[in-house]
Amino acid sequence: MPSSLRFLTAARRCEIDDLQHLAQTAVLVRVCARLIHELQRERGVSNLYLGSGGARFVGARSVQLAETDRVLAELRTAFESLDARPEGVPQGSRLFSRLAYAFQGLDALPTLRARIDALAWDTERATNAYIRLVSAWLAVVFEAADRASDPEVSRLLVALFNLMQGKEFAGQERACGAALFSAGRADGMRRQRLLHLIESQERCLQVFADFAGPASAAQLRQNLAPDMAAELERMRRLVAGSADGDTLDTALSLPWFEHCTVRMDAMKQIEDQLAEELLALCERRTAAARAELQDHLDISGQLDTGTGSTAFFDAPEAPPANQHGMGPRLEGSILELVQAQARRLQTMADELDTARASLNERKLIERAKGLLMAHRQLSEDEAHKTLRTMAMNQNRRLVDVAEALLSMAAVLPPRT
Amino acid sequence: MPSSLRFLTAARRCEIDDLQHLAQTAVLVRVCARLIHELQRERGVSNLYLGSGGARFVGARSVQLAETDRVLAELRTAFESLDARPEGVPQGSRLFSRLAYAFQGLDALPTLRARIDALAWDTERATNAYIRLVSAWLAVVFEAADRASDPEVSRLLVALFNLMQGKEFAGQERACGAALFSAGRADGMRRQRLLHLIESQERCLQVFADFAGPASAAQLRQNLAPDMAAELERMRRLVAGSADGDTLDTALSLPWFEHCTVRMDAMKQIEDQLAEELLALCERRTAAARAELQDHLDISGQLDTGTGSTAFFDAPEAPPANQHGMGPRLEGSILELVQAQARRLQTMADELDTARASLNERKLIERAKGLLMAHRQLSEDEAHKTLRTMAMNQNRRLVDVAEALLSMAAVLPPRT
Numbered sequence: 081m082p083s084s085l086r087f088l089t090a091a092r093r094c095e096i097d098d099l100q101h102l103a104q105t106a107v108l109v110r111v112c113a114r115l116i117h118e119l120q121r122e123r124g125v126s127n128l129y130l131g132s133g134g135a136r137f138v139g140a141r142s143v144q145l146a147e148t149d150r151v152l153a154e155l156r157t158a159f160e161s162l163d164a165r166p167e168g169v170p171q172g173s174r175l176f177s178r179l180a181y182a183f184q185g186l187d188a189l190p191t192l193r194a195r196i197d198a199l200a201w202d203t204e205r206a207t208n209a210y211i212r213l214v215s216a217w218l219a220v221v222f223e224a225a226d227r228a229s230d231p232e233v234s235r236l237l238v239a240l241f242n243l244m245q246g247k248e249f250a251g252q253e254r255a256c257g258a259a260l261f262s263a264g265r266a267d268g269m270r271r272q273r274l275l276h277l278i279e280s281q282e283r284c285l286q287v288f289a290d291f292a293g294p295a296s297a298a299q300l301r302q303n304l305a306p307d308m309a310a311e312l313e314r315m316r317r318l319v320a321g322s323a324d325g326d327t328l329d330t331a332l333s334l335p336w337f338e339h340c341t342v343r344m345d346a347m348k349q350i351e352d353q354l355a356e357e358l359l360a361l362c363e364r365r366t367a368a369a370r371a372e373l374q375d376h377l378d379i380s381g382q383l384d385t386g387t388g389s390t391a392f393f394d395a396p397e398a399p400p401a402n403q404h405g406m407g408p409r410l411e412g413s414i415l416e417l418v419q420a421q422a423r424r425l426q427t428m429a430d431e432l433d434t435a436r437a438s439l440n441e442r443k444l445i446e447r448a449k450g451l452l453m454a455h456r457q458l459s460e461d462e463a464h465k466t467l468r469t470m471a472m473n474q475n476r477r478l479v480d481v482a483e484a485l486l487s488m489a490a491v492l493p494p495r496t
Numbered sequence: 497m498p499s500s501l502r503f504l505t506a507a508r509r510c511e512i513d514d515l516q517h518l519a520q521t522a523v524l525v526r527v528c529a530r531l532i533h534e535l536q537r538e539r540g541v542s543n544l545y546l547g548s549g550g551a552r553f554v555g556a557r558s559v560q561l562a563e564t565d566r567v568l569a570e571l572r573t574a575f576e577s578l579d580a581r582p583e584g585v586p587q588g589s590r591l592f593s594r595l596a597y598a599f600q601g602l603d604a605l606p607t608l609r610a611r612i613d614a615l616a617w618d619t620e621r622a623t624n625a626y627i628r629l630v631s632a633w634l635a636v637v638f639e640a641a642d643r644a645s646d647p648e649v650s651r652l653l654v655a656l657f658n659l660m661q662g663k664e665f666a667g668q669e670r671a672c673g674a675a676l677f678s679a680g681r682a683d684g685m686r687r688q689r690l691l692h693l694i695e696s697q698e699r700c701l702q703v704f705a706d707f708a709g710p711a712s713a714a715q716l717r718q719n720l721a722p723d724m725a726a727e728l729e730r731m732r733r734l735v736a737g738s739a740d741g742d743t744l745d746t747a748l749s750l751p752w753f754e755h756c757t758v759r760m761d762a763m764k765q766i767e768d769q770l771a772e773e774l775l776a777l778c779e780r781r782t783a784a785a786r787a788e789l790q791d792h793l794d795i796s797g798q799l800d801t802g803t804g805s806t807a808f809f810d811a812p813e814a815p816p817a818n819q820h821g822m823g824p825r826l827e828g829s830i831l832e833l834v835q836a837q838a839r840r841l842q843t844m845a846d847e848l849d850t851a852r853a854s855l856n857e858r859k860l861i862e863r864a865k866g867l868l869m870a871h872r873q874l875s876e877d878e879a880h881k882t883l884r885t886m887a888m889n890q891n892r893r894l895v896d897v898a899e900a901l902l903s904m905a906a907v908l909p910p911r912t
Contacts, residue, residue, distance in 0.1 A: 091592035
């Protein structure tokens with residue numbers, strides 16, 4: 081077999097390998113999504129428990145803790161197989177590093193629960209602890225989305241990540257609003273934070289809609305727009321329209337919480353569907369790639385190797401991709417096959433870039449935080465708060481502030 | 497061992513695996529560079545042979561063909577090991593696809609030589625054939641540079657690729673100028689092409705200088721600036737200052753060729769050094785990563801697992817990277833280790849982005865070509881010529897024209 085044909089086959093085999101890795105990733109992402117959902121529920125019921133001074137929601141919380149633990153056990157089992165053979169995960173250092181951090185969070189979960197049991201932490205501190213835990217696991221899903229090498233799978237992972245991130249913003253909105261209504265008093269900082277959470281949420285859901293395809297997007301809109309949603313919007317407006325020190329109806333605290341929960345559960349439905357769709361897509365793509373490899377092997381023996389001809393020098397370097405892929409009846413030379421594959425991979429790379437571009441926003445924010453940390457000797461939390469405050473004060477999106485900051489990097493003096 | 501520690505170790509192991517792949521790539525890049533150099537020499541001497549109507553340079557050409565064949569045999573041996581286990585190359589489909597195309601070119605080389613033997617092809621056609629062959633192998637090196645996951649290695653690969661690409665522009669300049677002087681008559685198209693080649697060359701050498709480090713950059717400047725260079729500049733000026741139809745001194749044809757060859761050989765020296773440096777760097781980085789893994793394993797057993805503490809929730813999410821890396825005497829908790837690694841990987845990713853950004857220029861041009869091919873039903877060659885003509889007419893860089901074209905993509909009507 082000439083080298084060119086062997087490498088053509090190798091390229092196909094690599095694609096299949098990559099798709100198999102993606103299928104494995106999809107299984108892990110599904111269980112991450114489930115864990116995050118349980119942690120969000122645990123955060124919610126723990127806040128209710130703390131808010132009641134430990135008097136109520138004891139049973140509901142204990143049911144929820146057991147449910148989280150059940151999913152946690154599943155997650156540990158799922159990750160054990162990955163754990164066993166790191167060499168099977170190409171360029172996996174970032175993914176594993178995220179996982180190491182995320183598992184650190186899980187190790188600390190019993191302590192967090194004990195603090196809540198003992199009413200030693202207030203709602204805000206407990207909320208922040210759960211936010212950090214969830215954020216560590218969302219970072220794992222982000223990394224998985226950023227690594228995907230197949231454009232279709234990448235699009236779906238980007239959609240799923242944004243839905244999950246949007247749902248987490250909804251969860252933070254629930255906690256923030258519940259704190260406002262419980263306190264019975266409007267508070268400028270919290271109000272601004274709530275509005276920011278709503279805006280961030282909507283941006284995530286927009287990216288989700290862009291990448292998930294019209295059916296899922298329509299279904300989410302339908303899920304989010306029943307009568308309950310109108311009531312939530314009314315309560316959101318109460319907060320948005322309040323001025324510092326205004327009285328808020330404490331009786332709205334629980335309805336607010338419940339309406340937000342309904343909203344999150346509606347998102348969860350689509351999330352589950354998307355996670356299943358992701359798995360099915362990986363399997364479909366792998367099966368298709370295998371079939372194509374077989375076709376390729378079947379026909380490649382019968383092809384004109386092109387040796388002795390000057391086709392290489394005369395042919396267009398890479399003709400536009402054959403829209404119908406490489407069917408079993410394809411005729412012609414190896415050169416045509418090679419060119420068709422090159423064009424197909426180029427198209428895939430372009431599509432992949434498009435899907436990944438939407439992840440860059442988050443990366444810019446991370447980088448701007450890094451810059452603040454290095455130049456101002458801030459912790460990550462402080463850096464994030466600084467960015468958020470800048471964004472709120474300037475009424476700009478976080479990513480715009482991050483970008484402006486990065487573009488000024490060259491002129492920022494290092495602080496000693 | 498807790499999961500977080502296991503994944504921390506897995507992240508390190510992945511880095512080592514990636515570095516080993518890079519070391520393998522570095523060996524292949526070195527032999528690609530040698531092959532390209534021989535093909536450039538073969539192009540040069542074949543042009544002289546064709547230019548003399550087959551009367552001269554017969555012996556020199558036959559010596560060169562034997563030399564090319566010797567390197568070719570080495571290259572085939574080097575690639576056979578890669579060929580045997582495609583699954584060892586993560587996300588390698590694009591690399592393999594490039595290789596399949598590049599080997600197609602080598603398969604067609606005997607036919608090209610036969611056409612030249614028989615004086616059946618003129619200088620221009622033969623030159624274009626060699627240009628295409630070299631470009632196919634440069635694309636392999638480009639892909640290798642684009643895949644590198646270590647920022648230091650990536651910088652060196654970017655430097656090497658740009659030096660190789662710059663040398664190829666110098667080779668094309670040699671052929672273009674030789675054709676001009678041989679013809680004895682100035683020609684607007686060829687003159688513009690020559691000026692464009694000089695400009696492209698200088699841009700490549702600038703990127704090389706940016707990424708290769710001051711020592712290599714200084715050495716290249718020194719290599720390129722002996723007395724010979726002044727003479728080359730004088731001849732360049734002769735062409736640049738000529739108007740359509742002006743007479744050019746045909747006696748300058750051979751001196752031009754020789755001066756250009758000296759220039760290319762000077763670049764080749766640095767190219768060889770850089771290729772060796774690349775290999776040494778990969779080995780050094782692998783050894784360092786192994787040592788760090790050992791340190792990591794040695795100390796990780798003695799660490800406070802942090803379970804039972806709330807450090808995860810209280811600590812800054814990821815403190816600035818420890819500039820001194822992870823020494824054997826590092827004390828503290830797994831959490832600190834995890835955070836240090838996350839910050840280190842973040843810094844590496846940022847540096848990697850910087851190195852890769854310089855490759856985007858080429859990608860933009862490829863994408864613009866793809867757009868032209870799809871919308872105007874052009875072949876790749878035609879698309880490239882269209883872009884080049886637009887750039888020359890507008891006196892803009894190829895990449896700027898490509899970018900402008902891509903930004904207009906949305907409004908370009910598809911041509912049916």
